[in-house]
Amino acid sequence: xxxxxxxxxxxxxxxxxxxxxxxxxxxxxxxxxxxxxxxxxxxxxxxxxxxxxxxxxxxxxxxxxxxxxxxxxxxxxxxxxxxxxxxxxxxxxxxxxxxxxxxxxxxxxxxxxxx
Amino acid sequence: xxxxxxxxxxxxxxxxxxxxxxxxxxxxxxxxxxxxxxxxxxxxxxxxxxxxxxxxxxxxxxxxxxxxxxxxxxxxxxxxxxxxxxxxxxxxxxxxxxxxxxxxxxxxxx
Numbered sequence: 144x145x146x147x148x149x150x151x152x153x154x155x156x157x158x159x160x161x162x163x164x165x166x167x168x169x170x171x172x173x174x175x176x177x178x179x180x181x182x183x184x185x186x187x188x189x190x191x192x193x194x195x196x197x198x199x200x201x202x203x204x205x206x207x208x209x210x211x212x213x214x215x216x217x218x219x220x221x222x223x224x225x226x227x228x229x230x231x232x233x234x235x236x237x238x239x240x241x242x243x244x245x246x247x248x249x250x251x252x253x254x255x256x257x258x
Numbered sequence: 259x260x261x262x263x264x265x266x267x268x269x270x271x272x273x274x275x276x277x278x279x280x281x282x283x284x285x286x287x288x289x290x291x292x293x294x295x296x297x298x299x300x301x302x303x304x305x306x307x308x309x310x311x312x313x314x315x316x317x318x319x320x321x322x323x324x325x326x327x328x329x330x331x332x333x334x335x336x337x338x339x340x341x342x343x344x345x346x347x348x349x350x351x352x353x354x355x356x357x358x359x360x361x362x363x364x365x366x367x368x
């Protein structure tokens with residue numbers, strides 16, 4: 144499967160600040176990456192689909208101006224949580240599609256805590 | 259959109275026994291069904307997947323079955339071991355986007 148990294152692994156920030164999370168595909172070029180959010184003891188919820196060189200596609204209910212996604216290269220997608228609030232505290236996980244495209248491999252996740 | 263339901267939410271089995279998790283989906287266009295295992299604080303890891311042109315797939319102690327007519331699929335783990343303890347998620351995909359079930363917490367008692 145694909146090797147995916149995320150940085151940082153955990154971050155604590157003050158309310159109102161912005162946080163950038165990086166997702167890297169280490170062993171192949173990913174034209175599509177996905178961003179998920181997972182609250183404690185809950186399932187993974189797709190936030191957006193990140194397409195290299197074009198705008199991300201956001202799921203219903205996800206604010207595109209609050210969760211900025213940039214997929215500037217075939218190996219890197221970034222998610223910026225702008226003006227973070229305590230309710231944004233969650234586990235953010237990215238995934239990349241394999242060559243078969245439908246198989247997704249996940250990064251290790253970023254745990255965000257907003258105080 | 260796709261709606262995936264997963265049962266049971268928790269499952270406790272004796273080591274060596276089998277565990278079965280069942281999922282149903284709503285979108286008849288879904289054609290890809292992966293299963294992920296997630297340990298506490300870790301990333302979900304793909305353990306097995308099945309496509310709509312196949313009814314059953316097996317990989318050592320893990321097997322998945324798919325009934326397209328009834329829109330349900332199941333995960334079977336045989337000869338369970340303590341290291342099988344984790345949260346298991348089913349998912350369904352019709353357009354390369356995954357919709358996940360709510361998860362099943364499996365505890366294997368030694």
